[in-house]
Amino acid sequence: MTITKEKLKKHIDDFPDEISIEEVIERLIFIEKLEERLQESDKNETIDxxxxxxEIQQWFTLNG
Known part of the structure; x- marks a missing residue:
């Protein structure tokens, strides 16, 4: 997954002024997942x- 520098800058501008490295990493992972889902949505690769x-019902049936 790649992201443009411009998009990344916009996200980073929303970070608090002081932030731990751990939180930066967590936020970057979240941003990556969000961008992936948006790309899937653009390609109509979603489920209704x-x-x-x-699917959720099947998970609970198999694991319950």
Whole structure:
């Protein structure tokens, strides 16, 4: 997954003035996941709410 420097700068500008390295890493991982999901959405690579509910029900059935 890649992100443009411009997009990354916009996200970093929203960071607090003082932040731990650990929190920076956590936020960068979140940003990466968010960007991946947005790209999937742009490509219509998503599932609808009914499919999601069905998958969740299957998880609980298998693990319950």
């Amino acid at each position: 709410e009914d499919q999601l509910k069905n």
